[in-house]
Amino acid sequence: MTSAVGHHHGPATGITRWLFTTNHKDIGSMYLIFSLLMFFIGGSMALVIRMELVEPGLQVVQPEFFNQMTTMHGLIMVFGAVMPAFVGLANWMVPLMIGAPDMALPRLNNFSFWLLPFAFFMLLSTLVMDGGAPDFGWTFYAPLSTTYAPPSVTFFIFAIHLAGVSSILGAINVIVTIMNMRAPTMSYMKMPLFVWTWLITAFLLVAVMPVLAGTVTMMLTDIHFGTSFFDAGGGGDPVLFQHLFWFFGHPEVYIMILPAFGIISQIVPTFSRKPLFGYASMVYATSSIALLSFTVWAHHMFTVGIPLVGELFFMYATMLISVPTGVKVFNWVATMFRGSMTFETPMLFAIAFIVLFTIGGFSGLMLAISPADFQYHDTYFVVAHFHYVLVPGAVFSIMAAAYYWMPKWTGNMYDEYLGKCHFWCSFVGLNLTFFPMHFVGLAGMPRRIPDYSIQFADFNLVSSLGGFLFGFSQLIFVLVVVKCVKGGKKAEAVVWEGAEGLEWQVPSPAPYHTFETPPEVK
């Protein structure tokens, strides 16, 4: 994918280049390709779900298999698609953006990547095991995931361990790179926002992935070694599982959105041809969101029976998060205000991100209201909410980043026409899929159930049609990538007219080795 114009030494040839590589660009490319593959596998599972839900009644799959699909879809999209895509972008772009020769710990970087295919091979292998794959939802609440779990849960636990090791080591690498490898004159407050948001994301990863590891370890010992962490009969508490899981899980959702904020903060100024409005406030807002994320986890558990004081605390803390998030949205809009805007594909994805993520944010605010949540909990309203922040949020930002930096990676411009087709099909598809879910959710349709009451039929049909449109639209993206790698109009060093930053100072495609001596930063 990168050509060898570095004066040092180019890439090795053959498969060993990818197996043994220590190059951040190679590893970044592998992360991105892996995440795209997982995106399609997880997406296919979503289409199985949507196929079953086309009409009421059971038609395509058995309920047991439906449960496995919802579970695996969630796990694969979160741990296999979104997170690795962001790590891939960090690998490619962070060293380029801070003027570093590579990631700080290049061999560890290779290790972090290669753990992932193995982890997901292991997770997917549960589909063919006796008793089937995990079927307890991606949140794997005990006792569903302990007492009532299929035998394959053991392999699920170890797969999570592998993915967790990968995440922790990858995050440590990002932190060390950013703290130690910046060009000498690049102070923290001169760092591009993508770098800032990734620094904070990596901190969150190092803080919460070990908690997840501890939690699945307790599951393992509860299942196989007779401990009672999540068993009230032994003095434990199944609700403890939820506390531990969401102490990981809520920072986790910010892990999946903070790098997106960074990407949008890079793209919007470029295509508005204005510097980012409120750089410092963006940094502080991101930090506040990260810190607050440790204090809101029980808003996922309002209906489980936590004390009233807990309901109140977690409700207000959650609402507080909308303040720094609002600052961000305000800043993006203010950046565009009176800018000389153009609407290339990355910008289209970025603007859609701002609008649709904000919708997801508002439905989140509704869910944060504890008494109202008693009505919304475990309905399709929740599904609509988190898909609005993850699909036009995380996924759209990843797509935006891919279009934005693809010319830098490949040296060729992507096909703008196909890119716009991809955008508009995705935009229409996802809104058709997820917007009706708000309505069926508010009307009481429960999530994770393969059948539904007849009055939800019309909206579900719309959702399913939208789902297939969105899913198959992603094939356009594959076409764009393949075409762009193979050829196309040559990209200049500064690909976009308004682009600023060190990554545009190196030629396109970026040489195999860059910034072996650090650049000057003004």
Added chain:
Amino acid sequence: MKNSHEHYYVPSQSAWPIVATFALFFMAFGGGLLINYGSPLLLTAGVGLMAYIFYGWFSKVVEESHDGLYSVQMDNSFRLGMAWFIFSEVMFFAAFFGALFYIRTLAMPWLNGEGDHAMTHELLWPNFIGEWPLLNTPAATSSVPSGLPDPFHLPLINTVLLMLSSVTLTIAHHALKDNDRVKTIRWMAITLVLGVAFLIVQGIEYYEAYAHLGLTLESGIYGSTFFMLTGFHGIHVTLGSIILLVILIRLLKGHFSPDKHFGFEASAWYWHFVDVVWLGLFIFVYIV
């Protein structure tokens, strides 16, 4: 700092990471096979391969360090990496401490009939009396311990052993800085002996718990938190002792200089971390 940026060593291709991936995968998948199907083969292969990789990969790093490939900036990368790794370990233990505190301050009183979960008590286990340490579990199906380890017997000895080992390690560090190699090696060896002594005492304590007190992993939530917290700590002491042993061997080989010895310092950081965790255990698992 500026000059150090000129020569950041980026290693060329390396086979260690991908082999390490296989090792860890064998361990993970092999762990599943052992637990579900009773087959220890893959796990054993994974552990063996992992040991080989630790040896090979770290030898390579030592070699590169000796060849002078590492700048001050590289040294700083290692420092930061180790520090954040230890932070991740802290968070791992935090999960188990968090579970312990949650059970003791919230879940057990609820089972006892207080607060929002009063119905659980009334409907399921009206005869349950919750008091910590929780020996009689609500369902009363698990093995009931006849007693608990006395904190001021073996655990106190262990506390003294670990605290002393931190002191001896620091003495060794100062000796290394003063370039007194004989003294360094002597105090390092003492540290290692103290660490191993801790492990032996911990083993005796486990044996007594299982054989005489009837306190096991299956003794409800008390046994769960007790053995998981002290057990994971014990695993970390074991790992820390192996690290100290490797550092001792390297000292005997003449590695490390008074001003450049991060391998030594990293092992010391890790050892002090394990020490601090023990203090938390001693207070919150044994005494309080």
